[in-house]
Amino acid sequence: MVKNDPYAALRIKEFNIFLLVRFALVFGWSMQFVVIEWQVYAMTNDKLSLAIIGLCEFLPAFFLAPFAGHIADKKEKRNLFALCIALFSLISFGLFWLTSNQIESSWSTNYILYSIYSLVFFGGVLRAFFGPTIFSLIGLLVPKKIYPNAATWSSSTWKGASVFGALLGGFLIAWIGVHYTLGIIFSLVMLSLLLVFGIVKKPILNQGNTETVKESLKAGLNFVFNDKVILGALTLDMIAVLFGGAVAIFTVFAKDILDAGPKGLGILHAALSSGSILTMLATTYIPIAKSTGKKLLISIFGFGLCMIVFGASKLLWLSVIALFLAGVFDGISMVVRQTILQLKTPDHMRGRVGAVNSMFVGSSNELGAVESGVAARIFGAPLAVVLGGTVTLIVVSVIGIKNKPLRTLDLQQDIKEHEKEEVV
Template identity: 45%
Template sequence: MSLTRKQDPLEAVKIPEYRSLMAGRFIFIMGLRMMGTLVGWWIYNLTNDPLAIGLVGLSEVIPAVSLALYAGHVIDLSEKRKMILRGVLIYALCALILLMLSTKFTSAHLTNHWIAVCIYAVIFCTGITRAFTGPVFGVLVAYIVPKNILQNATTWNQGVWLTASVVGHAMGGLLISYAGITGTLIVICSLILAAFFVMLQLKPKPALNEPGEKKTWDSVKEGLRFVFKTKEVLGALSLDLFAVLFGGAVAMVPVYARDILKVGAIGFGWLNAAMDIGSICIVVMLTVFPLQRQQGRKLFFAVGGFGTCIIIFALSKFFWLSFFALMLSGMLDGISVVIRGTILQLKTPDNMRGRVMSVNSMFINSSNELGQFESGVAAKMLGVVPSVVFGGCMTLLVVITTWFKAPSLRKMEY
């Protein structure tokens, strides 16, 4: 009966500290998405090689996934506010280094090859930071918001992330076109620092577990055991992992924008934002009209539709068709993200949230960044268009296989 309170779509944002968290996250994610947009465009223009875009994802995913389980253990033993503030400052430092790499002084002293290598090194550092910082946002939501309105808070959390992502992608493309790479990086540094000052308003969130209560490896195994024995959580994470791994068409958007659709930096920014625009539309709808029944079945249909949209995007030669295919794929992806996030928040005990959110982060990092790498390798081997078609077809195959292999997920309701 407590979940009936979710019918008030503004319930979570009435909590002042939650509003501060969401405001800080909005500014922070906007800066990071601008950085991601810029780095993909920058690397492709430095190298003219689709594989180089994939290597950006590999540079980030290796440290992010390698450290994810340990990071979850550390998060559960740490004061959450301090962790998130420290992580935001490190991101600001990484953005500042990228700013230095973009200057005329650097280009006069380093070749394009070595500038690209330095960019990869910075992205590797952001991957380390992401392993510790990323899961803390989800943990803080559960610390700030009462459990009976977590579904509403999770939907708002996703909506804020997606809105920031859209604005970041679109502004990234516009700023690259009008202010250049250096000017865009100045804006990115400013946004990340602004997010830091907004999040200073958060209250300390001490650990629920005492240091030394469990050995590190025992603590990590406990988090893994929880995920693997909770079949709905494992099934939803696995479906997302493999679907996005093969359906990561966004990694090839710089190639489509410049060489296939020929729409330049501004069109590139809008194509990058298309999926997130679609996700925002559906998240707003789900905030007002939350999913009531058959969430598991709807998850499968959403991921299957996502794969179909990726195939349409791959074959399109028209900007608006490509844009709408990506936007619809974002709407369908938004449904799956809200379902997965709600399951995770409702089923995870408070004293294990760091570890479980880190496992979730590991799955998400794996799917997004490994998907970016897979897209780059496949584009190199098959060509850009066939590689994206292949990814969409593999997503459909994953959905069909999981439909029969995971009946408990298919029948799941919350």
């Protein structure tokens, strides 16, 4: 295999199937996020309702993540992934049913609203398992020497699905309405469930381990918190998502500040994600192993600056440009972080490290939604985003100064060692 082959991971059949599954699933998931945010805000006209949605998903996703990581290390990954998708399909169907004319005409608005919150909560339970399962499965589909390439394509697929899912979600709300859009989402989830069985079952690397659940969880947490590089990378991304992100209140900007409607909402989501995917595709040709730590710090600092511009903007075109550039920086940071985690995590601990990653980054999306909703109600949406971007800049600066192992990180040697292992 060519050393710098940008398509190295794509030459593996099962990895391609995995990418198709992930695209279909995230495409539907991204659409569902946009639709539910729009529907709930339309029902309540209250920014706090957006925070409640984030809280409903954050609580189970965060607190169940360590246990989910333990399960992911103990169980067969393909079947666990399939089970998560099957259960998620029930949630998608439930949302489709709740927005039908029959239910809307016979149930009270509050009853429908609380039912949506309940389904979002159970979605958070599944989110706790999705993260460590997917992270573990990737490590079993490709050889270690092409982990960076696989991480790039996986992240690009995730972002690509987010781009088109968010964009189409906003437009479909305007074209066919919330109910039929949710029907399309249910179909996509079912498609991903069918595709996942194209991947064969994988060996359970941790099968002979006799650790108790408590010991297993402690080992995973200790590994992450004792590794300054991994801990620093996760902390940076968590802060960027938690304070710098504003996805949860894009609805407020589209409807109340930019006067852009549901189509504008889709454009805002797509602008952020499209910058990410274009950058991540570029990294398949441009190696990111050299000066890895500096690239991570610079990218998240740039992300914070762009979000400050977005928060201060009152013009749609300027907001779109700011979000696109924020996406560019976000794409770099995502690929770098995933590469660090894949190369620095032992095989038998992938589930637990993936779970901690979900706690830091995945769950911070939902907690960030809570923070954004509450801050928007207290300070107003524009000031809330500006303040969040400012906090991001401060934290990145402090970590860059204090965390020398991360600042000086260079992954070129790690990749060379894995190449030697493959030869042996």
